Amino acid sequence: MEEKWSNNCVLLCGTLGGKPVYSHSSRDEKYFMFPLNVDRLSGAVDIINIVAREEIMCSVDIEDREKVIVKGEVRSFNNKSGIGNRLVITVFAREIELGYGDDNNDVTVTGVICKPSVYRKTPMGREICDIMLAVNRRYGRSDYLPCIVWGQNAIKACKWAVGSRVLLTGRIQSRNYIKMIGEESLEKTVYEVSAISIEQVEPDE
Numbered sequence: 001m002e003e004k005w006s007n008n009c010v011l012l013c014g015t016l017g018g019k020p021v022y023s024h025s026s027r028d029e030k031y032f033m034f035p036l037n038v039d040r041l042s043g044a045v046d047i048i049n050i051v052a053r054e055e056i057m058c059s060v061d062i063e064d065r066e067k068v069i070v071k072g073e074v075r076s077f078n079n080k081s082g083i084g085n086r087l088v089i090t091v092f093a094r095e096i097e098l099g100y101g102d103d104n105n106d107v108t109v110t111g112v113i114c115k116p117s118v119y120r121k122t123p124m125g126r127e128i129c130d131i132m133l134a135v136n137r138r139y140g141r142s143d144y145l146p147c148i149v150w151g152q153n154a155i156k157a158c159k160w161a162v163g164s165r166v167l168l169t170g171r172i173q174s175r176n177y178i179k180m181i182g183e184e185s186l187e188k189t190v191y192e193v194s195a196i197s198i199e200q201v202e203p204d205e
Contacts, residue, residue, distance in 0.1 A: 007136065009073065014103050015036070016037075029055075032051070035049055050096075073094070075137075076143045105171040108169045114162065133168065146190075167201045173191070
């Protein structure tokens with residue numbers, strides 16, 4: 001197994017939301033995908049797509065609606081098929097095991113702000129800052145992660161320039177919205193990392 005990439009760590013515990021299905025092949029390895037349902041304290045559910053190597057899927061015998069623990073990294077890729085979201089967010093699993101207890105959704109990433117942040121307020125007056133983080137991956141690649149920052153953290157984060165390096169902890173969240181295409185309404189799902197804490201760090205940190 002590859003060593004953990006320390007600037008991108010995810011720990012999830014949730015319920016298997018469907019049987020694993022074949023996703024793709026790369027370098028003679030097969031990869032499979034399955035949805036993981038993670039409950040929030042509010043009662044809402046985040047549905048997170050997990051991608052794992054065939055050997056990892058074969059190492060644990062999981063059944064539909066069984067509790068599962070996933071350790072891995074947040075990944076992104078550009079969907080050029082024209083079907084679905086343009087930016088696809090998944091969790092790449094490095095370890096999968098049977099779980100128990102409360103659901104869990106923890107993400108820690110260190111990355112660089114790669115486009116101007118967007119500061120806004122909700123109708124109730126709550127501050128929000130939307131940022132896009134470029135998180136380095138091995139072999140010269142990067143994952144581009146949309147992040148949402150709230151309250152005092154939003155006021156702080158919106159002042160940081162493109163190129164600022166930040167450490168963010170939070171959770172992956174999914175939310176549905178309606179997109180109008182002509183007269184037809186289409187329900188879509190967007191994924192983002194919702195920040196609990198965020199701070200600016202120096203490059204050597």
